[in-house]
Amino acid sequence: MTLPPAPRASAYVCQAVSCLSAGAQEISQGLKAQVAAAGLADVAVKRVGCLRLCAAGPLVQIPQTGQLFERVEPNRLEDVVAALERVDGDSASSPPAPFFGRQLQIVTENCGRIDPESIEDYVAHGGYSALRKALTTMSPAQVRDEIVRSGLRGRGGAGYPTGLKWNTVAKAAGSPRYAICNADEGDPGAFMDRTVLESDPHRVIEGLAIAAYAVGASEAYVYCRGEYPLVIRRVRKAIADAERAGYLGHAVAETQFSLSMHVRLGAGAYVCGEETALIASIEGRRGTPVPRPPYPAVSGLWDRPTLINNVETLANVAPIIERGADWFASIGTAGSKGTKVFALAGHVRRTGLVEVPMGITLREIVFDIGGGMPEGRQFKAVQTGGPSGGCIPAQFLDMPVDYESLLEIGTYIGSGGMIVMDDSSCMVDVARYFMDFCRDESCGKCVPCRVGTTQLYMLLDGISRGLASLADLQQLEKLAGMVQRTSLCGLGQGAPNPICSTLRYFRDEYLSHIEQRTCPAGACPIAPQAVPA
Amino acid sequence: MARQNHTSAAPTTDARWELVDARMRQLGNRPDALIEALHTVQETFGYIDRRALERISQTLSVPPSTAFGVATFYHYFNLLPKGEHTAVVCTGTACYIDGAAELLAALETELGVGPKQTTEDGRLTVFTARCIGACSLAPAVIVDGRVHGRERVPDLLERVRAL
Numbered sequence: 001m002t003l004p005p006a007p008r009a010s011a012y013v014c015q016a017v018s019c020l021s022a023g024a025q026e027i028s029q030g031l032k033a034q035v036a037a038a039g040l041a042d043v044a045v046k047r048v049g050c051l052r053l054c055a056a057g058p059l060v061q062i063p064q065t066g067q068l069f070e071r072v073e074p075n076r077l078e079d080v081v082a083a084l085e086r087v088d089g090d091s092a093s094s095p096p097a098p099f100f101g102r103q104l105q106i107v108t109e110n111c112g113r114i115d116p117e118s119i120e121d122y123v124a125h126g127g128y129s130a131l132r133k134a135l136t137t138m139s140p141a142q143v144r145d146e147i148v149r150s151g152l153r154g155r156g157g158a159g160y161p162t163g164l165k166w167n168t169v170a171k172a173a174g175s176p177r178y179a180i181c182n183a184d185e186g187d188p189g190a191f192m193d194r195t196v197l198e199s200d201p202h203r204v205i206e207g208l209a210i211a212a213y214a215v216g217a218s219e220a221y222v223y224c225r226g227e228y229p230l231v232i233r234r235v236r237k238a239i240a241d242a243e244r245a246g247y248l249g250h251a252v253a254e255t256q257f258s259l260s261m262h263v264r265l266g267a268g269a270y271v272c273g274e275e276t277a278l279i280a281s282i283e284g285r286r287g288t289p290v291p292r293p294p295y296p297a298v299s300g301l302w303d304r305p306t307l308i309n310n311v312e313t314l315a316n317v318a319p320i321i322e323r324g325a326d327w328f329a330s331i332g333t334a335g336s337k338g339t340k341v342f343a344l345a346g347h348v349r350r351t352g353l354v355e356v357p358m359g360i361t362l363r364e365i366v367f368d369i370g371g372g373m374p375e376g377r378q379f380k381a382v383q384t385g386g387p388s389g390g391c392i393p394a395q396f397l398d399m400p401v402d403y404e405s406l407l408e409i410g411t412y413i414g415s416g417g418m419i420v421m422d423d424s425s426c427m428v429d430v431a432r433y434f435m436d437f438c439r440d441e442s443c444g445k446c447v448p449c450r451v452g453t454t455q456l457y458m459l460l461d462g463i464s465r466g467l468a469s470l471a472d473l474q475q476l477e478k479l480a481g482m483v484q485r486t487s488l489c490g491l492g493q494g495a496p497n498p499i500c501s502t503l504r505y506f507r508d509e510y511l512s513h514i515e516q517r518t519c520p521a522g523a524c525p526i527a528p529q530a531v532p533a
Numbered sequence: 534m535a536r537q538n539h540t541s542a543a544p545t546t547d548a549r550w551e552l553v554d555a556r557m558r559q560l561g562n563r564p565d566a567l568i569e570a571l572h573t574v575q576e577t578f579g580y581i582d583r584r585a586l587e588r589i590s591q592t593l594s595v596p597p598s599t600a601f602g603v604a605t606f607y608h609y610f611n612l613l614p615k616g617e618h619t620a621v622v623c624t625g626t627a628c629y630i631d632g633a634a635e636l637l638a639a640l641e642t643e644l645g646v647g648p649k650q651t652t653e654d655g656r657l658t659v660f661t662a663r664c665i666g667a668c669s670l671a672p673a674v675i676v677d678g679r680v681h682g683r684e685r686v687p688d689l690l691e692r693v694r695a696l
Contacts (some may be wrong), residue, residue, distance in 0.1 A: 018669050021680030054669030189626035191666030226572065226609045227662060265572050267607030268663065284565035285599075286606040345627035345668030352669055383626065419626045419668075433629055437663075443606075 007044035009087035012061045016050035016198055019057035026074040027058045034081050043084050049199020051112040053099050054352035066093045099350045102369055106339050107315040108355045111199035116234055119241040122202040128247050130318035134210050135255045143214040149325035151337035156310030157414045159403040168297040169215040172305035179212040179220040180308045184266040186273050187386030190417030192341040193311035195353050197231045201238035207314030212259050215307050220261040236263055270441035274489045275308050288445045289489040332358035336402035344370050346419035363397040366420055377422035385414030387434045388494025390501025410501040426523035427506040428513055431498045432460040438495040449492030452483035466517040466526035549577045557592050564595045567603055580611040616651040616658040618696045620676050625664030627671040639686040
């Protein structure tokens with residue numbers, strides 16, 4: 001395979017969902033035409049994955065100088081073309097914009113650099129060398145040991161040590177074994193997995209292949225969210241390309257290792273993020289969880305040992321194998337190693353995809369990277385962890401972001417959704433929103449979750465309408481604890497978390513809805529009090 | 534109820550069935566191909582009707598009750614035909630705190646259609662989405678497959694009326 005000579009200058013045009021919907025397609029076509037018209041034979045226009053500053057799309061970057069063009073308009077491409085003409089060998093790199101300054105890219109290092117639909121481009125950027133290294137120079141046990149020593153923990157939300165999980169699967173009796181990538185990203189307000197798979201699908205496939213080798217699996221599945229058509233298309237293409245190139249299928253990279261990989265589509269059931277429900281769904285059944293143990297690691301898909309890892313977890317595997325466990329373990333905090341990708345959204349100036357070392361403070365994410373609140377608005381809270389997470393108030397802005405610290409204050413790192421809320425958001429309304437989500441997504445199998453989430457929703461709805469008493473508040477707290485303790489799976493156990501955390505830090509808002517019948521944020525529909533006759 | 538059956542159900546002799554049959558065959562006509570088969574039906578015909586469920590359950594040796602149970606369990610599957618056009622309002626967290634509810638309310642009051650309902654004339658079906666992952670564009674709406682970000686009520690109404 002020969003690659004064409006490196007161009008003198010390139011324009012990278014983001015082709016991720018935000019930019020595409022802002023017209024990135026027209027931009028890349030327009031730029032190509034204008035570059036050709038200007039006779040710039042040594043300039044390349046390349047379609048790349050996410051350039052991450054989603055709020056300012058469509059985005060175009062000139063990698064030689066680092067210059068980033070925001071909100072590019074199809075009829076105003078002259079600035080980009082002029083900048084491309086100016087690039088020469090000594091072009092100084094412009095300093096990174098504040099949005100990028102504090103970020104550290106491992107998972108997203110190829111995002112916005114490679115063409116997501118080209119396996120050649122991935123390989124040219126060092127892709128599949130970690131798989132080759134693992135297969136030809138390491139035993140499965142050595143691969144697992146490397147992951148254990150790296151300190152990598154599951155990025156899907158629970159933070160379970162990845163190496164430990166791999167060891168359990170490898171030591172479980174039974175064959176064949178299966179490896180599954182959970183790409184059914186279900187938390188509202190989270191688009192990390194989507195971006196990684198859209199921008200760099202081979203990275204996840206490579207990680208899944210290494211994981212399969214490490215645990216002795218011969219078959220692998222990518223369980224992909226049905227609502228992400230672009231992801232499905234790119235993952236399917238990437239698997240087919242990898243098979244053709246000999247990185248999947250029979251005798252991978254001319255070794256004894258064989259792996260067949262398939263895509264299975266989710267169909268919009270949040271509960272399928274739970275491992276046993278996900279397995280039921282791959283088996284073609286309703287996604288209802290079953291009690292654990294036995295854990296899927298011992299008895300999973302078709303009752304065989306099964307490894308399930310999240311997209312972001314798997315995207316960390318290749319760099320760990322390539323650069324070593326010590327390198328990875330040197331990043332982050334004592335208990336949380338490496339980086340975390342967050343989807344920064346809500347009431348901040350700069351929203352988008354953010355990858356930061358574990359242990360960075362919330363203040364740095366919200367105010368330095370995100371640029372703080374829009375004019376005239378006051379910070380109120382950051383919501384993390386989706387429907388099983390909580391709201392973090394201003395007093396904890398200087399706390400490090402890692403698994404332990406967030407758990408201490410009653411929320412989760414979760415899968416990485418981070419929604420900033422200003423003073424126009426009502427915390428009772430936010431709790432009500434998430435409970436509405438949970439009652440709708442409850443699979444109905446166990447009573448505490450099926451009935452409990454509905455009752456909790458009705459109580460919250462009453463409070464938000466100014467129709468509740470202090471006794472209702474007491475009932476809410478009691479029931480929340482019961483649902484937490486007695487539900488079968490993580491969906492029910494986590495569903496009361498938004499209530500608990502908002503009650504802990506914003507109890508006064510609940511009280512003013514009940515006692516004064518006012519919503520301090522002005523977000524709730526409180527009807528004027530009926531005057532008793 | 535604003536629901537209308539303006540599209541006739543897919544006849545069983547329809548050539549499009551070959552796509553569905555091929556997908557089931559590819560997966561060995563085994564019961565675990567059920568969800569994939571439902572996806573293929575929806576992709577091909579736009580929705581899943583009773584005859585499709587019967588055909589799938591026969592081919593895959595799955596009881597019709599199980600096929601119906603699975604098709605109704607998952608939010609993504611439609612058992613009713615869609616209108617000519619679709620508008621999907623994202624109700625993810627970022628969209629919610631930025632006014633997704635107002636967009637839905639406007640469609641309801643102006644056009645008389647709530648989520649999963651179709652206008653009387655069969656022109657437009659409204660859906661909600663859990664989160665389409667375009668949080669930076671909140672509130673987001675997908676009209677006929679195209680994402681529109683930072684959507685406000687007047688823009689949306691104008692957009693769907695122009696369809």
